[in-house]
Amino acid sequence: MEVTVTVNGTQVAADVADRTLLVHFLREQANLTATKVGCDTSSCGACTVLLDGQSVKSCTVLAAQADGRSVTTVEGLATGPDEFHAVQRAFQAEHGLQCGFCTPGMVMAAVSLLKENAAPTEDEVRSALEGNLCRCTGYHNIVRAVLAAAGERVAQ
């Protein structure tokens, strides 16, 4: 079927099999490979993207379900080569990553959280990231990064 998705502000249209998952559409049709296939069972969150502004696990969404809608991947957050999103800057400053595989999903889950709750407590950050696994177990710095990003938003 013909699927058209606005990915990071650009329309991407492709004729794909009905069973195509959104994560594969993003990686193979939109050629945006930051979004990872991790567990492929909607547990790990490495495939997290925003669908119409809300975080979803793109391994458990059909490309067809996103037809006509907007998707934001981590590639779509920065506004310029050195103009990173507040959450990206915070992950960098707080060293919120080790191997980096979970990072795109963590960042997108954090962006979604901060849209819903601009000033979360540490407990709220931990709860909001329950769908994202870090096999390096770098959670402390990830949580610090999200709290730092929230502080920055509040300060702005």
Add this chain to the structure above:
Amino acid sequence: MIPASFTYKRARSVDEALELMAEGGDEAKYLAGGQSLLPLMKLRLAVPETLIDVGRLGELSYIRDEGGHISVGALTSHHHLASSELLMRDVPLMAHAAGQVGDPQIRHSGTIGGSLAHADPAADLPAVVLALDATLVAQGPTGTREIAARDFFVDLFETALRPGELLTEIRVPKPDQVGWSFQKFTKRAIDWAIVGVAMQGGNVALVNMAQTPVRAGGVEHALSSGSDPAAAASHAAEATNPADDLNATSGYRKHLARVLVRRAIDEARSRS
């Protein structure tokens, strides 16, 4: 993993969904948020020939105050339930439990109707509607009918919905007895409940203690007869048939049920 091949069709209205289902027959399934169905399809545990996507039917996404009860559209997401001020005020059990389903990503996509129609005994919301004595509304080729939550869950992944019917609304009576509790025991945050308890007033429903969510009749009877919480909770595993699986033995689940019901009774009383 990708699912086995199927034909995707998107319904633009409830009527069109019913028509598409009539055409699709036994091998067609409705797709709501897909958070239960798509994982099963990826594992080939479900292999529908046709998926009828009802996920865009915004007319079935609402939470309305109807006076004596609250009407919830079947396609209301868990996220909307959990953040509904109306539910938090009048049926906090439902808002709180919806906020415990899966994780934020799953709650953004998953819907109450999808969860109920899927009828996984380990799911949270089936036990919640059972404890609340909700009424489920189904629309089918021959019209609309109401099904009591008590009659809805028939067997493992099996409901009282007839072929072709679409669950459209959940009507939740505003509880007379305000004390409530939701207990969910998991090994990790996003896991399915090993055992769960939904309690509203004197109604107690159990998650994952049988092939369907079940009411703990022994506990309810003991409570209405004036038993103290410990004595009432000791009846929690009566007439249950929990599974033995990787997460827990049947015996451990029965023990958990008694412990969690005790906690639920204490918490519900503290809120009444």
